[in-house]
Amino acid sequence: VQSVESGGGLVQAVASLRFSCPAPGRSFNSYTMGWFRQAPGKECDFVAAINRSGRSTYYADSVKDRFTISRDNAKNTVYLQMNSLKPEDTGVYYCAANPRYDVESYYAARTYNYWGQGTQVTVSS
Secondary structure (H helix, E strand, O other), X not given: OOOOOEOOEEEXXXXXXXXXXXXXXXXXXXXXXXXXXXXXXXXXXXXXXEOOOOOOEEEOOOOOOOEEEEEEOOOOEEEEEEOOOOHHHOEEEEEEXXXXXXXXXXXXXXXXXXXXXXXXXXXXX
């Protein structure tokens, strides 16, 4: 699975962004897909994850009710819709693929074994 994010940039706090992460390859629907972000000088933090079927989603408390993760297995693509953006949402956003089935692993960056190149999002106040 290879991933390339698109849709980042400089945005104002009230704006919305929608990322798409196309993942070329025949094995896309065998992975849980996740989004992580890394702020300057900080670790890579979990943002959201979606299971293989797309029926279950998981969010960090900081983005719950503002961000929505979705996927289209027919298009090998995972999306992240971000609304009501805040300056603290600033960072490089990565999509990643997790081959494991345990929910606990979805929150840990170290359990994802394929990563996109990342896209910078800067939210101004």
